[in-house]
Amino acid sequence: MSSTVPVAVGPIDLEPAGAPSALPVPPRTYEVRTFGCQMNVHDSERISGLLEDSGLSRNEDGQADVVVFNTCAVRENADNKLYGNLGMLKAIKEQRPEMQIAVGGCLAQKDRETILAKAPWVDAVFGTHNIGALPALLQRARHNQDAQLEILESLDVFPSTLPTKRESVYAGWVSISVGCNNTCTFCIVPALRGKERDRRPGEILAEIEALVADGAVEVTLLGQNVNSYGVEFGDRGAFAKLLRACGSIEGLERVRFTSPHPAAFTDDVIEAMAETPNVMPQLHMPLQSGSDRILKAMRRSYRSSRFLGILDRVRERMPDAAISTDIIVGFPGETEEDFQATLDVVERSRFATAFTFQYSKRPGTPAADLPDQLPKAVVQERFERLTALQDRIAREENARQVGRSVEVLVTDQQGRKGSETHRLTGRARDQRLVHFSVPEGAPAPRPGDVVTVPVTEAASFHLLSDPGPEQYVLRRSRAGDAWDRSQADSCGVPTAGDGAVRAVSLGMPALPVRASAW
Numbered sequence: 001m002s003s004t005v006p007v008a009v010g011p012i013d014l015e016p017a018g019a020p021s022a023l024p025v026p027p028r029t030y031e032v033r034t035f036g037c038q039m040n041v042h043d044s045e046r047i048s049g050l051l052e053d054s055g056l057s058r059n060e061d062g063q064a065d066v067v068v069f070n071t072c073a074v075r076e077n078a079d080n081k082l083y084g085n086l087g088m089l090k091a092i093k094e095q096r097p098e099m100q101i102a103v104g105g106c107l108a109q110k111d112r113e114t115i116l117a118k119a120p121w122v123d124a125v126f127g128t129h130n131i132g133a134l135p136a137l138l139q140r141a142r143h144n145q146d147a148q149l150e151i152l153e154s155l156d157v158f159p160s161t162l163p164t165k166r167e168s169v170y171a172g173w174v175s176i177s178v179g180c181n182n183t184c185t186f187c188i189v190p191a192l193r194g195k196e197r198d199r200r201p202g203e204i205l206a207e208i209e210a211l212v213a214d215g216a217v218e219v220t221l222l223g224q225n226v227n228s229y230g231v232e233f234g235d236r237g238a239f240a241k242l243l244r245a246c247g248s249i250e251g252l253e254r255v256r257f258t259s260p261h262p263a264a265f266t267d268d269v270i271e272a273m274a275e276t277p278n279v280m281p282q283l284h285m286p287l288q289s290g291s292d293r294i295l296k297a298m299r300r301s302y303r304s305s306r307f308l309g310i311l312d313r314v315r316e317r318m319p320d321a322a323i324s325t326d327i328i329v330g331f332p333g334e335t336e337e338d339f340q341a342t343l344d345v346v347e348r349s350r351f352a353t354a355f356t357f358q359y360s361k362r363p364g365t366p367a368a369d370l371p372d373q374l375p376k377a378v379v380q381e382r383f384e385r386l387t388a389l390q391d392r393i394a395r396e397e398n399a400r401q402v403g404r405s406v407e408v409l410v411t412d413q414q415g416r417k418g419s420e421t422h423r424l425t426g427r428a429r430d431q432r433l434v435h436f437s438v439p440e441g442a443p444a445p446r447p448g449d450v451v452t453v454p455v456t457e458a459a460s461f462h463l464l465s466d467p468g469p470e471q472y473v474l475r476r477s478r479a480g481d482a483w484d485r486s487q488a489d490s491c492g493v494p495t496a497g498d499g500a501v502r503a504v505s506l507g508m509p510a511l512p513v514r515a516s517a518w
Helices: 038-053 078-095 106-111 113-118 131-144 189-193 201-213 238-246 267-275 292-297 304-317 336-349 376-399 478-491
Strands: 029-034 066-071 100-105 124-126 148-150 171-175 218-222 254-258 282-284 322-329 353-358 405-410 424-428 433-436 450-454 463-465 473-475
Touching (some): 029 038, 038 100, 038 131, 038 218, 066 078, 066 106, 078 100, 078 106, 078 113, 100 106, 100 131, 106 113, 106 189, 131 148, 171 201, 201 218, 201 238, 218 238, 238 254, 238 267, 267 304, 292 336, 304 322, 304 336, 322 336, 336 376, 353 376, 405 433, 405 463
Parallel strands (some): 029 066, 066 100, 100 124, 124 148, 218 254, 282 322, 433 463
Antiparallel strands (some): 405 450, 424 433, 450 473
């Protein structure tokens, strides 16, 4: 496909075609609907930043002028979900022909012309490698009155250089790499996001410093395989060095990362985690299967003994580390013996939580053509046994937290029963979800503030805390101040203290790249 569409640098004309120049035209609005993983969530922040940089404002009432779908090709029924949503918008577009619809992300990279064939009312289709082209594609579609398709086969510009509209003022995603060099037979990501491309350490640290300057106290480093970071520029120890460098950033309280690969996970990373105070005692380590035979069929290039050895070494250095994982049930050819091996590894691993998936064919992956595809009923029965086991383990591991005091970073989210219980929600240092109450008469925290509370009850998926007045400790933070400023900015009211409204810019500013990586 063409690679000639320029990346939008500044505001461009996204007003309705033919709008009278003499009359003021209200800014067009946008909505971004995201499916998939953390990489997609972060890409959606960039899409929002691009659209706002082009003069659009976020829609709050479901009547956006521009609707963008950022799609996933990994999740089951991803295409059905997309086309179902597009179908619901068809009638709206017939009533409002000036509305524009765009589809991007992994499914767009894979399906390409198929999207326009199935949903010809879509205005623009763009891939994972050219997010920055979206405003220009929308402009061209409106001008030409014709759908625009642009899919590049390699990255045109590193996404982190694009404008970004952060979803949170107290925490942020920071990409350290894009793409993947692995060849897992069940995964289509390398085909859609390309080979791994690493950012230079100085650029990453500059972005983190900018986030912290804007009030963030937590960052999560993102990559398809974060612990292979540095291979592109010849430094196999780069990821451990990056973690240690994060420890020197003043004001950065919490550092997380996802996802590593067991085959490339090295002891220097464990040492960096243990010795860097702001790197959290939490690790997401994808298992996928406990059967060595299935791991080989998956091309996962490690075996269960190596996986368990990593967990043992992590817990030796960080005894209270919470470890989570990904597991696939029902991979082609999986026998009852293979599945039992997975149950055995899960029992021994004592995961705090696990993301469990039933295998389903992904067109374009080697596993889709393997023999011995399992019947749905067999996969479902094994899936239920696995989730029952993991739920029990998670409940037991959470029960061990009862009586401990935990430091909770308060979020702006609320538990399912929050309106009934009046509990607030946050994350402990080990990433466990905590619902807590504020004692009567005690000051309430803002999102971004930190409370220290005792764990009084535990369930499989969360901890509860109902502290007494003497057990509740609130620490107001810069992140809470940033939350106040962002709320004042959105409401157009002064912030407490200086009487001025200050915008919170959480995009990547033009900071110089450091001369030295470390």
